[in-house]
Amino acid sequence: MAADVATMRIGDREASGSPSGRFRIESVDLLRGIIIVLMALDHVHDFFGTLGANPTDLATTTAPLFLTRWITHFCAPVFFLLTGTGARLALQRLSKNELSRFLLTRGLWLLFLEVVVMRFALQFNLDYRVTIITVLWALGWSMIVLAGLIRLPDWAIVAFGVILVAGHNLLDGIQGSAFGSLAPLWSVLHAPGFLINTPRHVVFVAYPLIPWLGVTALGYALGRAYRWNDGRRRALLLRLGAGLVAGFVLLRLLNVYGDPFPWSVQKSPLWTLLSFIDTSKYPPSLLFLLMTLGPALLLLRVVDGGVPRWLRPALTIGKVPLFFYVLHFYLIHLLAVAACYLRFGSVDGMFRSPDLGHFPFTAPAGWAASLPVIYLLWAGVVLALYPLCRWYAGLKRRRRDWWLSYL
Template identity: 50%
Template sequence: MDAASPLSSTAAPAATAHARLTSIDMVRGLAIVLMALDHTRDFFGASGQNPRDVTDAALFLTRWATHFCAPTFIMLAGVSAFLYGSHGRAPGEVSRFLLTRGLWIVFVEFTFVNFGWNLTLTSGLFVAQVMWAIGVSMIVLAGLVHLPRAAVAAVAVALIAGHNLLDGIRPEALGPLAFAWTLLHVPGKLQLAPGVELLVVYPLVPWPGVMALGYAVGPVFKADPARRRALLLGAGAALLAGFVALRASNLYGDPQPWRHGDTALQTALSFLDCEKYPPSLLYLAMTLGPAFILLALSEGARGRLADTLTMFGRVPFLFYVVHLPVIHLLAVAMAWLTVGETGWLIGAFVPPKPPGYGLGLPGVYAVWLAVLALMYPLCRRFADLKSRRHDWWLSYL
């Protein structure tokens, strides 16, 4: 989310600071654009929600490329929280902002975003996804900012590197604590009341650790450009090297070992096939490594594509909340045109698709580009508004 937006209120930023924040916005913009591709595939593709079949390389890689999104978003929210506090704000002020914004984001997840997925407010199904993970991670970080930065880093490492030690624990083995374990570590559906269910797609651990990692590395973004670039490239390369070494060993870091396939490509895809729900250590190393490298390489980027991504990256909250009903309504229109029935798209979270519905990947990519084109004017106008005005409420949108 647009956790960096408070930074726009600082007066007369230095040229290097402007470039630094532009690189953050650009990488965040790339993440939101790829996220839109994933959601377009959810509603328009013929496949299920999380295709992991290594025999279908094009579909697998389309899904795999979007894995970059959530870790990058949440890590950059931590970076932005550090930068927000680095402009003379006391820890208490930063903590209050993170707490109130986190609560707001959780509220939006279960209202506006839930409506985008279901197109109804009466389905009785609430879905805890990335906004839920971001909001609760901000609430956790609101407490962590009172600790020394080294302690925040230690919490980040413990959650990211250690949570796979708990993979063998199942909710049903914990009796009355099963509810809490589903919220924390194992995806599942919880019965909140008669007719009211919570589908936990994003268990919380280790997402607060990812945001804490971003907060801990925040000072890198205040270093001089040459040192910042070197540190980011080094961090990205180290994460990727660690991923390759640990993944090759099949010893730890992901609940599913990679296997040799019938072809070299299938073997390579199996190597990349890491668990997202919850994100394993190897999943995070595989995605955050490229994120750090892109942050280094995107500084000073110019051109229409860079400007467009930067613009989207400055208004990710608006983009996220609006793009879901846009995609969903387009899917309703296609269902009416192709199968003559739309009811199955109302009140269900990515429902099973009827025979005859669904596009191949070229069609999915075409719809994705159309969605971006539809989103562009609104996002452009809102980005311009945020550049002109610094009202406190804009930092929550």
């Protein structure tokens, strides 16, 4: 996720150069940019939709709302995969010792961003009564763990990733309460739950580490393919992507393993399909990861030969994803504050810590916007941030100040 982690020296092949002679893989940046833009849709809905509602609950959702949430499922898996891939690409310019230090420091920085900068972006207060630990936490720890994993041979890193991704659903039946006072550790590793739960302070871990560590490790192994010739790399991306999609369909049809919630026949073919693709994200099940990473790899193959002109703005955003990520939360929350004041004449609930059922803030009755309005707001957020992303990407291309790598 660190913005310059994919920078590398690879000659002219599928790269965009800079005056300093450093290059980036455009297909990787493009995929990252597409995904971060999709993530913004999810977060606009978090602030302007029905707070606390589950858009993938087939008993209460609509098909458009379900699919709006479902398409954003691709975001987190791709981020973790490309975090690992970018780390491997960085070996083109860093030694393993330098890369290990890089991953360690960037991982610690992401942990700080999660619990300080992003926590404030979500709630606009510093009381820490309610804190939800999300994606930057897991990304930070993934980078820290990868800092040690890169010392191992590739086969061991792949084995580590496969075991965690394919095998973690075997642990679904284990409850955190079985560990007594160590139950919070189980929430950190596998099952979402409370790290702290007292009358004064609540810390809830939404992104357990085990599956995400595995995805990052596999992304690191994938990065090796970017040292191969074009034909060999593209064949690998095609085979992996198609294989993961086929594996998802077959395993999901069997309904025996890979997700704690089986699919079932519904009232119509459309709703049966929605049930089929309704897989568990918290933690990401094996089927969830097959469903999202397979198409992502196929898309990576499609754009491997070059970036279409109409997707260049997404490429620009993909060069500065952390910059966009931080700013878009603040912008969305500020828009919500403005909307609340204009509609209801009060913004008090926007600055108070909510309960977990109404996160990220306590909204007044009648708050939820319609889905078309949410899409319009999403477009507005992306368009508003694009000039800033373009400026910052240009700054990073022209300069090499150490602090630029932190955002």
